[in-house]
Amino acid sequence: MRRLFYYKNIDMVNVDTVYKTVLYILNKEQRGYITPDEFNRLGTQVQREIFEQYFEELNQQLRIPQNDNEYANRIKNLEEKIDIFKTFASCTGANPFTLPTDVHRLGTLIYNTTEKEIQPVERNEYFLLNKSPLTKPTTSYPVYILEGTGTPSAAPSDVTVFPNAITSNVDAYYIKAPANPRWGFYAGSLGQYLYDDNTYVSTGLNVGTDILTSSITTNPTGIVPDGTYANLTTFSAPINPATISAEVAGGTVTSIDITTSGSGYSAGDVLTISSGQFTGAPTSDLIITLTAANLMSGSTYGSTQFELHPSEQVNLILNILIYSGVIIRDPSIIQTAAQMVQQDEALEKS
Numbered sequence: 001m002r003r004l005f006y007y008k009n010i011d012m013v014n015v016d017t018v019y020k021t022v023l024y025i026l027n028k029e030q031r032g033y034i035t036p037d038e039f040n041r042l043g044t045q046v047q048r049e050i051f052e053q054y055f056e057e058l059n060q061q062l063r064i065p066q067n068d069n070e071y072a073n074r075i076k077n078l079e080e081k082i083d084i085f086k087t088f089a090s091c092t093g094a095n096p097f098t099l100p101t102d103v104h105r106l107g108t109l110i111y112n113t114t115e116k117e118i119q120p121v122e123r124n125e126y127f128l129l130n131k132s133p134l135t136k137p138t139t140s141y142p143v144y145i146l147e148g149t150g151t152p153s154a155a156p157s158d159v160t161v162f163p164n165a166i167t168s169n170v171d172a173y174y175i176k177a178p179a180n181p182r183w184g185f186y187a188g189s190l191g192q193y194l195y196d197d198n199t200y201v202s203t204g205l206n207v208g209t210d211i212l213t214s215s216i217t218t219n220p221t222g223i224v225p226d227g228t229y230a231n232l233t234t235f236s237a238p239i240n241p242a243t244i245s246a247e248v249a250g251g252t253v254t255s256i257d258i259t260t261s262g263s264g265y266s267a268g269d270v271l272t273i274s275s276g277q278f279t280g281a282p283t284s285d286l287i288i289t290l291t292a293a294n295l296m297s298g299s300t301y302g303s304t305q306f307e308l309h310p311s312e313q314v315n316l317i318l319n320i321l322i323y324s325g326v327i328i329r330d331p332s333i334i335q336t337a338a339q340m341v342q343q344d345e346a347l348e349k350s
Helices: 015-028 036-061 074-083 123-131 310-327 331-349
Strands: 086-090 103-111 116-120 143-147 158-162 170-176 185-187 193-195 216-218 227-232 243-249 252-260 270-273 286-289
Touching: 015 036, 015 310, 036 074, 036 310, 103 158, 123 143, 243 270
Parallel strands: 116 143
Antiparallel strands: 086 170, 103 116, 103 170, 143 158, 185 193, 216 286, 227 243, 243 252, 270 286
16 A cells, blocks of 8 residues: 655745734834845744754654643644645656655655555665575565765765666655745835735746836837737747736837746746737737846745744744844844743743
């Protein structure tokens, strides 16, 4: 029987809520300010620390007798937090295989042709197993060796499966690492930072009005009537194209708006919107040449939520405040937040 892992779709901790709460606490007594970039870096560090702590806490709790209460069982609550990151994907290659790129902790490998779990062994163990017909790996009892690629600081990702006859259909069940949080924004009319709630896609286009206007390289005239031309398509569009519309005034395009970001775009891509998608007598196609600033990866647009369980919101805020105190050199913030974190930890472990 194949062991199933599920990636639970639950509400995550909202990155905008955390950032604004941190700013509110810092500004309440005029103690300082942290920029979105500083917040994103601190959020990434704190989220990873909380995530890694789950496994140590679970190890500790497994050695402590637990109660049977439905909502206060510590092991059950920790496992629920970890379950968010459990997932599976096929390994690539044809033996040796390559693990999925987002593997953080490898759980189980399955040879899905026979629905058999592939057992991990060290290379010296494999040599011993292979000497005897009784222990030699078969498709019914396969084994694997996990090794690195030789790249410095890279996690092991090469999987050699025995017997060598297995060249496909190997699935990995594993725990993925949380994505780095990102508080995305754009500048308002007064230069203020406004939260962009669109999901960050590194190869997607920035979402908003007047987004690609400055990247127009050929602008037709003779478009009649003026107005909005929606759902425009482009030549050589990616598999997941953005939703594009154009605002026309005086017979020419004055604004290019993006409603959904799409994905698969790169700087230098040429987007051609045929003249036939406009009415009147356009003099040419509308041609747009993308720059790095048009993409979310090259701008401040697009947000990524914290991927932790909703119950971690307070923990996130307090720990970010600790690091914030270091940045703005206010030891009182560090002490106050640290005391609150210690109180919470003591209560959880008492």
